[in-house]
Amino acid sequence: MARPADRITRRDALRLGGATLSALALPGLLAGCGGAAAGGGSDILRLAQSADPQTLDPQKQGDMVSMNVLVNIFDTLTAATPQNTIGPGLALSWTALDPKTWRFRLRRGVAFHNGEPCGAEAVKFSIERLLDPETRSPIVELRFVEGATVVDPYTVDLHTSEPDPILPAKVSLFGGVILPPKLLAETPPEEFARAPVGTGPFVFESWRRAHEVRLRANTDHWNGPPGVGGLVFRPMPNAASSLAAMQSDELDIVTGLTPDAALQLDGYPGMRIESHPGIRTAYLSLDTEDGPLRHRKVRQALNHAVNVPLLIEAVLDGKARELPTMIPRESFGFDKAVEPYTRDVGTAKRLLADAGYPDGFATTITASNEDANVAEAISGLLAEAGVRAKVALLDPGTYSTRLTSANKRALGPIYLAASTGWTMDGQSLVQSNVRSDRRQSRWDSAEADALIDAQEQSVDPEEREEAFAALQRLLKKEAPFVFLYQLDNIYARNARPRWEPGVTGSLTMASAELEEA
Amino acid sequence: MKTLPILRAAAVRLGSAAVVLLCVATVAFFLVRLSGDPVKVLLPPDATAAQEATLRASLGLDRPLAVQYLDYLWGLPRLDFGTSLFYDQPVATVLLERLPATLELAAAALAVALLIAVPAGILAAVRRGRAGDTGVMAGVLIGQSTPPFWVGILLILVFAVQFRILPASGYGTAAHLVLPAVTLAIYSVAVIARLLRSALIDVLGADYIRTARAKGLGTGAVVLRHGLRNASLPVITVVGLEVGSLLGGAILTEQVFAWPGVGRLTVEAVANRDFPLVQATVLFFAATFVLVNLLVDLSYTLLDPRVRVAE
Numbered sequence: 001m002a003r004p005a006d007r008i009t010r011r012d013a014l015r016l017g018g019a020t021l022s023a024l025a026l027p028g029l030l031a032g033c034g035g036a037a038a039g040g041g042s043d044i045l046r047l048a049q050s051a052d053p054q055t056l057d058p059q060k061q062g063d064m065v066s067m068n069v070l071v072n073i074f075d076t077l078t079a080a081t082p083q084n085t086i087g088p089g090l091a092l093s094w095t096a097l098d099p100k101t102w103r104f105r106l107r108r109g110v111a112f113h114n115g116e117p118c119g120a121e122a123v124k125f126s127i128e129r130l131l132d133p134e135t136r137s138p139i140v141e142l143r144f145v146e147g148a149t150v151v152d153p154y155t156v157d158l159h160t161s162e163p164d165p166i167l168p169a170k171v172s173l174f175g176g177v178i179l180p181p182k183l184l185a186e187t188p189p190e191e192f193a194r195a196p197v198g199t200g201p202f203v204f205e206s207w208r209r210a211h212e213v214r215l216r217a218n219t220d221h222w223n224g225p226p227g228v229g230g231l232v233f234r235p236m237p238n239a240a241s242s243l244a245a246m247q248s249d250e251l252d253i254v255t256g257l258t259p260d261a262a263l264q265l266d267g268y269p270g271m272r273i274e275s276h277p278g279i280r281t282a283y284l285s286l287d288t289e290d291g292p293l294r295h296r297k298v299r300q301a302l303n304h305a306v307n308v309p310l311l312i313e314a315v316l317d318g319k320a321r322e323l324p325t326m327i328p329r330e331s332f333g334f335d336k337a338v339e340p341y342t343r344d345v346g347t348a349k350r351l352l353a354d355a356g357y358p359d360g361f362a363t364t365i366t367a368s369n370e371d372a373n374v375a376e377a378i379s380g381l382l383a384e385a386g387v388r389a390k391v392a393l394l395d396p397g398t399y400s401t402r403l404t405s406a407n408k409r410a411l412g413p414i415y416l417a418a419s420t421g422w423t424m425d426g427q428s429l430v431q432s433n434v435r436s437d438r439r440q441s442r443w444d445s446a447e448a449d450a451l452i453d454a455q456e457q458s459v460d461p462e463e464r465e466e467a468f469a470a471l472q473r474l475l476k477k478e479a480p481f482v483f484l485y486q487l488d489n490i491y492a493r494n495a496r497p498r499w500e501p502g503v504t505g506s507l508t509m510a511s512a513e514l515e516e517a
Numbered sequence: 518m519k520t521l522p523i524l525r526a527a528a529v530r531l532g533s534a535a536v537v538l539l540c541v542a543t544v545a546f547f548l549v550r551l552s553g554d555p556v557k558v559l560l561p562p563d564a565t566a567a568q569e570a571t572l573r574a575s576l577g578l579d580r581p582l583a584v585q586y587l588d589y590l591w592g593l594p595r596l597d598f599g600t601s602l603f604y605d606q607p608v609a610t611v612l613l614e615r616l617p618a619t620l621e622l623a624a625a626a627l628a629v630a631l632l633i634a635v636p637a638g639i640l641a642a643v644r645r646g647r648a649g650d651t652g653v654m655a656g657v658l659i660g661q662s663t664p665p666f667w668v669g670i671l672l673i674l675v676f677a678v679q680f681r682i683l684p685a686s687g688y689g690t691a692a693h694l695v696l697p698a699v700t701l702a703i704y705s706v707a708v709i710a711r712l713l714r715s716a717l718i719d720v721l722g723a724d725y726i727r728t729a730r731a732k733g734l735g736t737g738a739v740v741l742r743h744g745l746r747n748a749s750l751p752v753i754t755v756v757g758l759e760v761g762s763l764l765g766g767a768i769l770t771e772q773v774f775a776w777p778g779v780g781r782l783t784v785e786a787v788a789n790r791d792f793p794l795v796q797a798t799v800l801f802f803a804a805t806f807v808l809v810n811l812l813v814d815l816s817y818t819l820l821d822p823r824v825r826v827a828e
Contacts, residue, residue: 051785060605062561136575136605140564190606209614210777211688236686236775237784240670245685245775248677397790401553403562404569419562432563439566 043229045497045512048242048254052210052235057193058177059130062138067173068507069213069233074198076176077104078168080502084330084424086169090118090178096459099163106154110222112180113203120156124148125181127158141170165459169423173506201226201510210235227513243492246271252497255507257490259317271492275319278489279328279503281429282418284482288443292361293413299479301351305385306378306482307343315377320485325475326429328486330503333426333468338476348385360386367391367416368399375416389414408442422504426468427455443480523818534807538800542593545799546586555602555790576602599793608797618688619778623763625698630705638713643740645718661707669700669773686775697774701767705759712755716748750821757813765802
């Protein structure tokens with residue numbers, strides 16, 4: 001039997017409640033004294049992205065948000081140049097010994113942040129770790145790579161099962177990251193993923209999940225010390241709050257803005273909206289094997305009807321560039337001789353009538369709900385030509401599940417798609433949606449298949465360029481897609497940072513500088 | 518002898534709580550699998566079918582559904598929730614990393630809510646029908662009907678952008694806690710204040726209050742000692758439920774203030790179709806509600822001698 005003294009009485013419970021209450025209230029009262037976070041005036045550059053990195057193990061992530069942090073900690077074999085070509089990274093030069101072997105000659109005297117030297121062995125280790133199924137890497141570009149051999153301490157060969165003419169471009173980001181073999185032999189992978197060690201211009205300092213990643217300058221970097229003393233990446237899912245954070249001097253650059261968000265903020269004091277050419281390419285995929293879209297004239301009519309310049313002006317605030325086909329301007333293979341479709345509702349109507357649809361037809365445009373505005377606007381433009389396109393919106397997860405489903409009609413007759421060909425080679429834009437046997441292709445053309453093969457299997461740039469040119473002419477004529485635009489990369493910044501981003505939109509911050517405050 | 522019924526009741530409650538959690542775990546397991554494919558989210562659209570199959574197999578998602586389900590259930594009692602597909606870390610680690618921020622925010626929001634709601638509710642009840650009551654109730658109604666993301670942005674604009682006395686977002690110091698806690702508290706203030714008002718009005722009309730007044734007690738003593746205590750029972754129920762929603766309902770507030778809590782984690786997990794993480798967060802919210810309800814129920818017997826647990 002419990003003695004009364006052991007029991008909690010009502011009185012005690014109430015008293016306890018009161019005490020807890022005042023204890024809880026304390027932080028609330030004290031908080032007022034804190035004041036806003038400092039940061040302005042230092043040599044730390046603070047950036048906001050829409051999300052937190054997936055992991056900081058560069059071989060276990062496959063999204064741009066994670067890569068944007070990692071590209072500052074790690075070096076890649078090759079790297080995009082300010083002129084939007086592929087230039088040296090850890091590799092100084094590369095040649096195709098034969099169509100299935102690429103030889104990379106490495107920079108000497110490079111060391112990881114822990115002092116471990118970086119050479120051919122590290123490259124071999126990194127490539128093999130990436131390919132190891134145990135790593136469960138979501139990086140898919142190196143699908144033809146079978147292995148690496150060390151020729152000498154600063155020369156390494158990559159062997160592929162198929163010719164891979166753009167392998168040097170593919171190792172400019174994700175798959176090209178080089179990791180320290182010795183450290184990884186001693187460190188469990190989970191630990192490395194929380195405190196990564198690379199050769200890059202910044203050294204990892206700390207990571208508090210969903211709050212911030214801190215890096216400091218690597219003063220011993222082979223390319224000289226970076227222009228700022230450190231970087232802070234903050235995940236800010238809400239664009240309005242990140243811009244408010246910038247106005248209260250908690251951020252210097254907000255990245256990855258949509259034209260919508262940028263438009264709302266234009267003109268606010270202390271804030272500059274910057275729009276830089278980008279290569280994210282948008283198009284409509286058409287099911288050329290079913291219904292009215294089987295007719296070439298119908299597909300051409302849609303291309304005439306969708307007034308892309310108007311779309312860019314009205315919906316994207318001018319922050320995109322019209323494209324003749326789906327290979328963006330800065331990509332290898334872009335043929336400027338191919339002109340965009342003329343935008344003319346009359347022509348569209350005439351072509352529809354010729355094809356047997358004088359009154360147009362009803363169809364559906366499917367899009368991810370992130371692209372709702374564009375899809376609605378396209379539907380409106382099509383309506384003027386008599387094509388009644390209902391817009392079906394899906395959440396991004398469902399959209400991507402259906403995009404690559406075995407059923408090529410899972411997204412309906414027309415869907416809005418976009419892809420970022422960060423290799424800056426035309427191949428990345430057409431590899432999975434043109435050749436008839438590819439997963440997202442809805443077009444059966446022997447001619448197109450042959451041209452895809454030509455550019456995929458030749459390591460001769462001229463041959464490839466020719467194939468791309470012919471492919472773009474064919475794409476325009478046959479119109480298996482409605483070609484739209486390449487989207488700008490939009491940033492907001494305060495007066496401090498100076499930084500010129502490349503077209504891929506990757507946040508390589510070594511060249512950034514801060515104005516003296 | 519009196520402690521025994523409480524223990525027995527607690528045991529019964531715990532048993533039914535376990536059943537509820539099992540149901541939630543099952544529903545979460547199957548529902549999240551109907552909604553999409555994490556492999557498609559993890560890999561870029563230009564991955565080949567073979568690459569997808571390899572990753573699916575290495576994540577164990579190619580096993581029969583029944584096997585995956587049993588495996589998942591088998592892990593639950595050992596608090597093994599599997600490995601997050603997206604973050605490549607044990608789910609428990611990912612969740613525990615985010616938990617402190619959520620608990621801090623919920624505690625601070627509850628404190629703010631009670632600090633405002635209790636005086637406001639008392640004032641409204643005592644001044645029933647007069648200007649004080651109307652004013653409080655109007656304010657509370659406005660608070661209840663404004664969405665938290667809007668309130669949040671407004672507070673940011675005023676206190677962070679305009680006056681620069683508080684940070685706009687982020688985590689770490691007490692100052693970072695103020696705006697999100699206030700934003701999150703506003704809805705709870707309304708719920709608690711309104712209920713306290715009506716409960717107190719009921720109680721203040723009771724005979725024993727008249728007796729208390731008749732024996733010469735001042736209004737303050739009558740309201741606080743006799744009124745508030747007797748009106749507290751329904752209010753505690755609601756406060757308990759509010760704790761549940763403060764812990765689970767901070768999703769919008771966490772988004773707006775970039776607060777590194779469980780709410781944001783849940784949204785990300787759903788977007789990424791991170792099956793094990795979605796299952797664990799759903800279970801976490803369910804467990805929180807069940808636990809809070811249990812505590813509220815048990816607290817009745819301590820607060821009110823008339824409430825006896827059914828034997």
